[in-house]
Amino acid sequence: MDSSSSPETLPATLAEGVKDSLPIVLSYLPVAFAFGLNATRLGFTPLESVFFSCIIYAGASQFVITTMLAAGSSLWVAALTVMAMDVRHVLYGPSLRSRIIQRLNKPKTAIWAFGLTDEVFAAATARLLSDNRRWSENWMIGIALTSWLSWVAGTVIGAYSGNGLLEGYPAVEAALGFMLPALFLSFLLASFQRKQTLCVTAALLGALAGVTLFSIPAAILAGIVCGCLTALIQAFYQGTTDAS
Structure with a gap:
């Protein structure tokens, strides 16, 4: 059999991207759940909470913008703050592009570029470093889209849980309420370690x-x-x- 057509040298598929996204999905679901729960407690409707995750999709920045808006900050101040927090994302595209040898398809690129979070960027970089011939836009769409869907799904569950779903489980509710400070504390400790x-x-x-x-x-x-x-x-x- 021709080695050039072996699975090890063929471009990675959409299904492989979905499979490779599973570790990201497992990390996104609980944090997205906590965001949905927190947003509804701050006064946002479940629909508004899900809208944040669908459009902004910025992880910890979503906690910040909802807290600022609930505290009375103007939309412009909140938006500029989140933009400053996430300015690093501007560098992700050029960093990946310098390693990609394939010709890019603009519609496909627009899809996976929207989902280029820290974790997806790390997975894509690892794939390109190991064998950039196997990197493909279909694989990128699989990992980026599945990760985004898991974030939205976690937000949906958390947002509607904020309407009383966890009233019978106070311990679980208290633990989820601690996820936000725990998330930022982990970022702070990691910064000192670096x-x-x-x-x-x-x-x-x-x-x-x-x-x-x-x-x-x-x-x-x-x-x-x-x-x-x-x-x-x-x-x-x-x-x-x-x-x-």
């Missing part, structure tokens, strides 16, 4: 000053700005040191 202590400290101090002097929305923006500026200054001095 030797970004100075940037994280600057972000925390900026957020503390913002919430003390102004408001929660101002604290979020101040934290983002202080952390980014510290990272830029740190990178500049490291570059100067390396050059000398």
